[in-house]
Amino acid sequence: MDDVVATLSDAECWQLLAxxxxxxxxxxxxxxLDIFPVNYVIDRESVVFRTAEGSKLVELTVNDEVLFEVDHYTETMAWSVIVRGRAHRLASEEEVEAADELPxxxxxxxxxxxxxxxxxESMSGRRFRRGPEPDRYGIADY
Structure with a gap:
C-alpha cells in the first residue's frame, strides 16, 4: 500500500498548486456548505482568485474559514491537495494594485x-498510483 498512496509535503503541495x-x-x-469552482494563482504561499459581487463574497464575510481543493490525474497517477485557511477580500489600494500584477x-x-x-493555516496532499484493482477474493481453493 505504501507505493499506492503517498503523503505530500507542504512544499510539494505548493508546487502542484502552482x-x-x-x-x-x-x-x-x-x-x-457551498462549493465554487474558481480559477486562481499562487502568490506567496497563498491562493488568490477574482470574483464578482455575490454569494461567495457574502459567505466569506459571514465565515472566513474555507477549504480550497485542487486535484489532477493521468492514466498512471493522481493527486489531491486541500488547503484549510481563512479568506479575505483584498481591500487596500496597495493590495489590489499588487494583485492586478498577478497573472x-x-x-x-x-x-x-x-x-x-x-x-x-494547514494543508494536506496525497499522490496516488493508479492501476487495476487487485483480485478481491484471491484464487479459489478447489
Missing part, C-alpha cells in the same frame, strides 16, 4: 472586480 489554474472553494455558513485573468467574459486571498 502548476494548475482551477480549484474548488468550499464555504460554510451555519449548516450550509490572473477571468475564464469567463464577465467583470470581476474583487480579489480574494486564502491564507493557508
Amino acid at each position: 502548476g494548475e489554474e482551477l480549484g474548488r472553494l468550499v464555504t460554510r455558513v451555519g449548516d450550509v 490572473l485573468r477571468p475564464w469567463l467574459p464577465t467583470l470581476k472586480y474583487q480579489y480574494v486571498r486564502v491564507r493557508a
Whole structure:
C-alpha cells in the first residue's frame, strides 16, 4: 500500500498548486456548505482568485474559514491537495494594485472586480498510483 498512496509535503503541495489554474472553494455558513469552482494563482504561499459581487463574497464575510481543493490525474497517477485557511477580500489600494500584477485573468467574459486571498493555516496532499484493482477474493481453493 505504501507505493499506492503517498503523503505530500507542504512544499510539494505548493508546487502542484502552482502548476494548475482551477480549484474548488468550499464555504460554510451555519449548516450550509457551498462549493465554487474558481480559477486562481499562487502568490506567496497563498491562493488568490477574482470574483464578482455575490454569494461567495457574502459567505466569506459571514465565515472566513474555507477549504480550497485542487486535484489532477493521468492514466498512471493522481493527486489531491486541500488547503484549510481563512479568506479575505483584498481591500487596500496597495493590495489590489499588487494583485492586478498577478497573472490572473477571468475564464469567463464577465467583470470581476474583487480579489480574494486564502491564507493557508494547514494543508494536506496525497499522490496516488493508479492501476487495476487487485483480485478481491484471491484464487479459489478447489
